Amino acid sequence: MPEWESSSTARVLAPARPRKLSKVPFVELADGRLQGVVSSGSDVGRVYVSSVAVGSYEFACSTNNNRPCGGARGSFCNHIGALVTEAAVQYGAERVARYLRVEVATEDVVSGESILQAMWRARPPQGDNSAAAVVFSQFLRHLAYLELAPTTTAVPEMQWFPPTRVVA
Amino acid sequence: MVPADQGGGVMRADMLADPVDGLDEALAAVAAVDQALVTGLLRPQPAQAAGLAALADAMAASPLAARVAEAVDKAAAGAAGEEHFISLAAARIALFGSVHDAVMARIRQATGRAAADEAVTTLGGDQPENLVLAARTWLSDLARAGWQGIDHDLVSGAAPVVSALLPEPGLRRLAALVDGFAAELAASCPGSALARIPARRWGDLWSRAMLLTLPGATRTSGGAVTGRLLPLGVDLHEHATAAQAQVHAVFEPADGSTPMLVRASVSAPKPDTIIGAGIWQLLRPHLSLLAAVSEGRSMELTDMPVTAEGDLLWRNEHAHLGEPADAFATARVALPTASIAPTAPLDRHPVRIAVPVFLEGYEAEQSEDTVSFAVAGHQVTVDTDRVPVAGPLTPEAVAASTACIGLLRWDAGSFRVQPLAVETTARKKTVALHAGAWAGGTTDKAGVKAEKAATDAAAVLRERAGRLLRK
Numbered sequence: 197m198p199e200w201e202s203s204s205t206a207r208v209l210a211p212a213r214p215r216k217l218s219k220v221p222f223v224e225l226a227d228g229r230l231q232g233v234v235s236s237g238s239d240v241g242r243v244y245v246s247s248v249a250v251g252s253y254e255f256a257c258s259t260n261n262n263r264p265c266g267g268a269r270g271s272f273c274n275h276i277g278a279l280v281t282e283a284a285v286q287y288g289a290e291r292v293a294r295y296l297r298v299e300v301a302t303e304d305v306v307s308g309e310s311i312l313q314a315m316w317r318a319r320p321p322q323g324d325n326s327a328a329a330v331v332f333s334q335f336l337r338h339l340a341y342l343e344l345a346p347t348t349t350a351v352p353e354m355q356w357f358p359p360t361r362v363v364a
Numbered sequence: 365m366v367p368a369d370q371g372g373g374v375m376r377a378d379m380l381a382d383p384v385d386g387l388d389e390a391l392a393a394v395a396a397v398d399q400a401l402v403t404g405l406l407r408p409q410p411a412q413a414a415g416l417a418a419l420a421d422a423m424a425a426s427p428l429a430a431r432v433a434e435a436v437d438k439a440a441a442g443a444a445g446e447e448h449f450i451s452l453a454a455a456r457i458a459l460f461g462s463v464h465d466a467v468m469a470r471i472r473q474a475t476g477r478a479a480a481d482e483a484v485t486t487l488g489g490d491q492p493e494n495l496v497l498a499a500r501t502w503l504s505d506l507a508r509a510g511w512q513g514i515d516h517d518l519v520s521g522a523a524p525v526v527s528a529l530l531p532e533p534g535l536r537r538l539a540a541l542v543d544g545f546a547a548e549l550a551a552s553c554p555g556s557a558l559a560r561i562p563a564r565r566w567g568d569l570w571s572r573a574m575l576l577t578l579p580g581a582t583r584t585s586g587g588a589v590t591g592r593l594l595p596l597g598v599d600l601h602e603h604a605t606a607a608q609a610q611v612h613a614v615f616e617p618a619d620g621s622t623p624m625l626v627r628a629s630v631s632a633p634k635p636d637t638i639i640g641a642g643i644w645q646l647l648r649p650h651l652s653l654l655a656a657v658s659e660g661r662s663m664e665l666t667d668m669p670v671t672a673e674g675d676l677l678w679r680n681e682h683a684h685l686g687e688p689a690d691a692f693a694t695a696r697v698a699l700p701t702a703s704i705a706p707t708a709p710l711d712r713h714p715v716r717i718a719v720p721v722f723l724e725g726y727e728a729e730q731s732e733d734t735v736s737f738a739v740a741g742h743q744v745t746v747d748t749d750r751v752p753v754a755g756p757l758t759p760e761a762v763a764a765s766t767a768c769i770g771l772l773r774w775d776a777g778s779f780r781v782q783p784l785a786v787e788t789t790a791r792k793k794t795v796a797l798h799a800g801a802w803a804g805g806t807t808d809k810a811g812v813k814a815e816k817a818a819t820d821a822a823a824v825l826r827e828r829a830g831r832l833l834r835k
Contacts, residue, residue: 202391202777203775204713204775208562211639217825226516240831337523342634342825343829344633350610350627351606351608352537353540359752361751361759
């Protein structure tokens with residue numbers, strides 16, 4: 197049996213890469229979408245919930261209070277642009293492209309920018325904002341991890357999760 | 365310098381290369397279960413049934429024999445219920461218990477370290493039943509689907525389970541495990557498209573989570589200790605949404621009794637964007653020992669709670685900063701005399717083995733990405749990938765080292781040494797580099813920069829949480 201298959205500590209996921217969080221505090225590859233939350237540039241109390249679907253690239257953007265994003269009428273708005281760019285930083289552009297099933301033209305370097313262009317060339321449909329509530333609650337769930345108390349009781353199960361220096 | 369009555373200072377690398385008797389047979393039975401979990405137990409094929417029968421045979425002489433035989437019959441017929449999955453998980457863990465014991469026996473031979481004869485007992489107890497039952501149901505659904513059958517609907521069923529488990533301190537082990545496991549499964553959906561499957565690993569995570577749903581599985585006995593704590597180094601563990609720092613140290617009891625190897629741990633759930641130095645910042649306030657490690661100091665403990673496994677249940681108010689203590693001096697002088705604590709029944713798995721060792725007089729070699737030490741003519745693989753990025757120790761420094769404090773580990777059939785600290789020579793002077801040097805804070809230029817970036821990231825998240833979370 198190859199070593200990876202017979203290793204208890206086989207690395208399955210590469211750790212997130214560091215990025216600045218002020219513009220896009222949350223991004224995830226989940227629920228068949230690249231989805232996340234983008235801070236409003238003008239109102240500290242407002243965030244945009246943006247998403248692009250795997251395969252079809254159906255996109256949606258609205259505020260956390262479910263008002264449609266003005267920029268996302270028939271085209272990718274700046275929020276979606278920022279979301280894809282930051283996802284490429286956090287997860288690595290290759291993984292984002294693979295997840296979204298985007299084929300970047302062979303002469304192009306795989307990057308947030310080339311992923312956006314390739315998706316736009318496929319003339320993606322604009323979706324409704326029905327996923328926004330789910331994405332926003334995912335973001336709140338993510339933030340809630342900050343509120344959980346650390347413990348000094350050993351967690352032997354973490355032995356299965358060694359760090360790795362390999363980046364995405 | 366090696367005291368005459370103990371052989372703990374010198375590692376016999378030749379013993380690490382020799383095969384361990386009986387290991388292949390135990391691992392073959394494990395592989396049969398793991399293969400059954402790849403395709404799932406909803407409609408088992410003859411090959412899976414045969415694999416499960418091999419498991420029943422392997423367990424025939426154990427106290428679990430009857431339960432495992434029944435579970436194997438049911439599973440082979442596609443009719444296994446949750447109690448049967450628990451029996452299968454228990455059988456798999458028992459097999460790894462035997463692997464653990466064989467590997468530890470070999471390590472004791474190789475390091476000359478005395479065996480502890482006392483056993484750790486599991487106390488049993490009461491856990492909120494409905495929370496763990498939800499986890500058990502999800503795990504049973506996974507076993508039926510198999511790794512090749514996972515999809516987003518199935519995997520996302522873990523999210524509400526984890527959210528309910530995390531706030532319960534007594535269920536943190538199960539929560540951290542299921543959370544990390546589910547993230548890997550989610551990133552691997554759909555299972556039908558997977559080119560390769562980490563069968564051993566996922567079999568481990570599944571069976572362990574299954575057993576943690578049994579009431580009282582994690583409660584062990586313990587006491588309290590007073591004396592001097594001499595740190596050896598810091599071991600870090602992390603997945604996207606949890607991290608743990610574990611300090612390995614020699615504890616010298618104030619009453620003059622035998623020194624012992626102990627660990628002090630701190631862990632916390634975290635958002636996936638808290639990484640690198642951000643993890644040290646998150647954990648630091650709850651384990652004052654991390655600051656002592658960074659400053660190269662010992663700590664004086666007074667009535668510090670400890671488990672029979674040698675895990676200190678750290679409370680900052682039971683410890684205060686002691687005299688300077690060089691980890692390499694500790695490794696050379698105190699480590700060989702320290703005894704090693706026994707392991708709790710559920711924790712007898714080779715992945716849990718992390719025995720502090722001190723190596724010097726080796727030839728470090730680097731070929732491509734792999735560093736190895738030639739110790740008395742025998743190659744020992746060095747696991748530099750486990751060295752945390754937020755620290756001054758690098759694979760290059762390990763490859764140029766002359767002495768090393770490490771953790772002896774075993775995985776995928778072989779031993780390796782995880783470096784915690786090394787000595788190298790710079791400008792004709794010996795310099796020590798510690799993997800966990802930044803754990804308690806740092807004035808190192810690169811470290812300060814990493815701390816600043818991590819502080820900014822945490823500040824953004826806390827600001828967002830403060831504004832949005834309680835609306």
